[in-house]
Amino acid sequence: MSVTALTAPTEVQPYRRRWIALFVILAAEAMDLLDALVTAIAAPTIQRELGGSDSLVQWLGAGYTLAMAVGLITGGRLGDLYGRKRMFVIGALGFTTASLACGVSVSPEMLIAGRVLQGLFGAVMIPQGLGLIKEMFPPRELGKAFGMFGPVMAISSVGGPVLAGWLVDADFFGTGWRMIFLINLPIGLAAVLAGMRFLPEHRLSNATRLDIVGVLLVSVAAFLLVFPLIQGRELGWPAWTFVSMAASIAVFAVFGRYESRRAASGRDPLITPGLFRKRAFTGGLVAGLAFFSGLMGFGLVFSLYTQLGLGFTPLQAGLVGLPQALGGVVGFGLAMSGLQEKLGRGLLQIGTGVMAAGAAVLALTIHQAGLDVSGWQLSPGLALVGVGMGLTMAPFFDIVLAGVEPHESGSASGTLTAVQQLGGALGTAVLGTLFFNLLAGKWAFGAAMQVTVWVEAGLLALTFALSYLLPRRARPDGHGA
Structure with a gap:
């Protein structure tokens, strides 16, 4: 162009x-x-x-x-x-x-x-x-x-x-x-x-x-999914919440059909329909949805756990999370040192494995220490989660976009980034609702946090499994960047 x-x-x-x-x-x-x-x-x-x-x-x-x-x-x-x-x-x-x-x-x-x-x-x-x-x-x-x-x-x-x-x-x-x-x-x-x-x-x-029509359809579909997930618990899960989530699927389907017809008529679609016929790209979208849902949902719940459960101040809660953030910097640095080019998809799989190991360490630490746990005790598990996060995210976008043609990369990258954000909204809704549900059911803060951590580990396992649908390496010509 x-x-x-x-x-x-x-x-x-x-x-x-x-x-x-x-x-x-x-x-x-x-x-x-x-x-x-x-x-x-x-x-x-x-x-x-x-x-x-x-x-x-x-x-x-x-x-x-x-x-x-x-x-x-x-x-x-x-x-x-x-x-x-x-x-x-x-x-x-x-x-x-x-x-x-x-x-x-x-x-x-x-x-x-x-x-x-x-x-x-x-x-x-x-x-x-x-x-x-x-x-x-x-x-x-x-x-x-x-x-x-x-x-x-x-x-x-x-x-x-x-x-x-x-x-x-x-x-x-x-x-x-x-x-x-x-x-x-x-x-x-x-x-x-x-x-x-x-x-x-x-x-x-x-x-x-x-x-404009495509934007309205995808906006309505996303809202119909996220709104009941957040509000349903407080309202006692009335029938309309389940109807809304079912309607979300229907509206997403209408959106897909509309975009296909728009493309067939020669008009420029919001999202190129042909992308969803590519197994690697579709698998990457689902993997991204699982990964970023777990990542963002875990971040919210961990902040609530440290402040409401452990009684930390906001500053203390921010400092407790530093090992994860610093681990992420280390993970990115390792990936950029040549591991990304050498291992390709394998680096993403190693990263999810390290994150899952960190989640397991974190859950066991919380179980053993109870509400007397300190920030120093939480540091090893959080640091592992951070390193794995950096290793996973560094190659993720290039690997997923390697499965699309160069002329589709603009639409594909926009769609993938939007799914990343949608995953954040879903993770906040689902894991936050799970955490509050457990507390309402008289679970202790530590026990509720452990369940959330294991759910995050499950989402990482799903990401790992879906990664086998992705290309082994990014494009050498850089079209996926």
């Missing part, structure tokens, strides 16, 4: 200007990554001070990731249609405004609405940055530019929960938990102003129209 540059061509853009633009994009990426992590730490404090039922704790994460999942399917195409710089600025400004709405919320409903808006605007903002990098940097500098994302992800994963706990405990200006959202205001406004000043404008000359 040809690209019409509305500013100077990439090769003659000043070196300093494009690196400043990169840091603007990285700042936006950091905002998104931090906001995906911080509410798990702050959730118990938010519920205690703002009110609301246990479902509020789940919606703080699920509302964000569900909106992100739906928005990412079309976020990149908005940039193709209306210009990447313009949509980046709109996304960053909307994300910042939504953060302000979260920070001044006076009711659970207002906070959840703010989180949904954060997810939607984040889905508009993030894809533009990735596209702009490809346009701004010459081929010889692309690797270095994309390499900057690694440290940002590492710092965010390590520092996000600790930062959230520190901000809540410090209670700056009497803001308490609200500061985890208000801190986005200076960062977001700086990204907006710098984006307007330094980002180049690019737009595809042959961009196609949005598939």
